[in-house]
Amino acid sequence: ETGVTQTPRHLVMGMTNKKSLKCEQHLGHNAMYWYKQSAKKPLELMFVYSLEERVENNSVPSRFSPECPNSSHLFLHLHTLQPEDSALYLCASSPGGKDTDTQYFGPGTRLTVL
Amino acid sequence: AQKITQTQPGMFVQEKEAVTLDCTYDTSDQSYGLFWYKQPSSGEMIFLIYQGSYDEQNATEGRYSLNFQKARKSANLVISASQLGDSAMYFCAMREGHTGGFKTIFGAGTRLFVKA
Numbered sequence: 001e002t003g004v005t006q007t008p009r010h011l012v013m014g015m016t017n018k019k020s021l022k023c024e025q026h027l028g029h030n031a032m033y034w035y036k037q038s039a040k041k042p043l044e045l046m047f048v049y050s051l052e053e054r055v056e057n058n059s060v061p062s063r064f065s066p067e068c069p070n071s072s073h074l075f076l077h078l079h080t081l082q083p084e085d086s087a088l089y090l091c092a093s094s095p096g097g098k099d100t101d102t103q104y105f106g107p108g109t110r111l112t113v114l
Numbered sequence: 115a116q117k118i119t120q121t122q123p124g125m126f127v128q129e130k131e132a133v134t135l136d137c138t139y140d141t142s143d144q145s146y147g148l149f150w151y152k153q154p155s156s157g158e159m160i161f162l163i164y165q166g167s168y169d170e171q172n173a174t175e176g177r178y179s180l181n182f183q184k185a186r187k188s189a190n191l192v193i194s195a196s197q198l199g200d201s202a203m204y205f206c207a208m209r210e211g212h213t214g215g216f217k218t219i220f221g222a223g224t225r226l227f228v229k230a
Contacts, residue, residue: 031216043205043220056216088157099147099211100166103218105159 002026004106006091012112013081021076021109023091030096031055032074033103034066037088049074050097081113117141118206118221126227127196134181135191135224137206143167145211148189149218150180153203162204165189167211193226201228 004025013019025032034046048056049068063085065077074091090108094101119138127133139148150162165173165180173180181190193200206221 033216042222045217048216050216090157090159092159094216097216099143099145099209100164101147101209102149102161102164104161105151108157108159110157 004091004093004104006089006106006109008109009107010110010112012114013078014114015081015083017081018077018079020078021089021091021111023074023076023106025072025074025091025093025104025106027093027104029093029104030071031094031101032068032071033092033094034074034076035090035092037090037108039087043090047076048097055097078111081111083113086111086113116221117219118208120206120221120224122224123222124225124227126229127193127200128229129198130195132192132194133196133226135193135204135206135226137189137191137221139187139189139206139208141187141208141210143210143212147209147211148180148182149207149209150178150189150191151205151207151220152200153205153223155202159205163191196228198228198230201226 007022031050036044046060047066052068067075088108091106092103094103146167148165152160163175163178165182177194179192203223205223209218
């Protein structure tokens with residue numbers, strides 16, 4: 001596979017469930033990102049990892065827990081979510097953090113919290 | 115103040131015509147990158163084109179070109195010969211060199227409708 005892949009593509013979960021989103025990049029990049037995209041709101045950066053170390057954490061509630069076991073894989077662990085957490089969750093990767101570094105996105109996971 | 119402003123929530127264009135999507139930005143950095151992404155209804159953000167702040171020529175990628183006017187801080191996307199498949203949301207984005215770190219700032223987007 002090439003580019004950035006995300007699984008699952010769609011997820012429906014109850015507020016008491018625990019689930020995980022997975023992202024994998026095949027581009028040899030060093031940085032990976034989680035974004036949240038809600039209806040009628042700009043893209044919100046959630047977490048950034050560079051060389052498996054978290055470098056950005058934008059005041060995200062603790063019910064979202066990221067994990068980056070290596071530079072190719074990124075997870076977002078979800079627990080006790082709220083209905084307002086329903087959104088499209090996009091993963092991205094980039095070579096690094098320079099202003100010239102293009103981010104490449106995965107297809108997203110559309111999450112619905114009941 | 116918003117760092118990236120896209121003033122057109124929606125745009126219509128006739129198939130085969132050209133269309134310009136507006137983007138203005140605000141930064142005090144000398145080094146920055148400007149990006150345009152396309153997001154079809156499927157959700158994936160597709161990278162279209164990049165312009166560096168030090169690039170003297172406007173970037174072009176196939177039917178996409180970026181009209182970069184540095185003094186006006188604008189980075190408009192021009193799509194030539196529109197196709198039905200161009201109907202999508204389009205996002206302008208910026209990465210700042212010295213202050214931005216890993217952050218990419220996105221605009222609110224413009225929804226483009228291509229009419230047959």
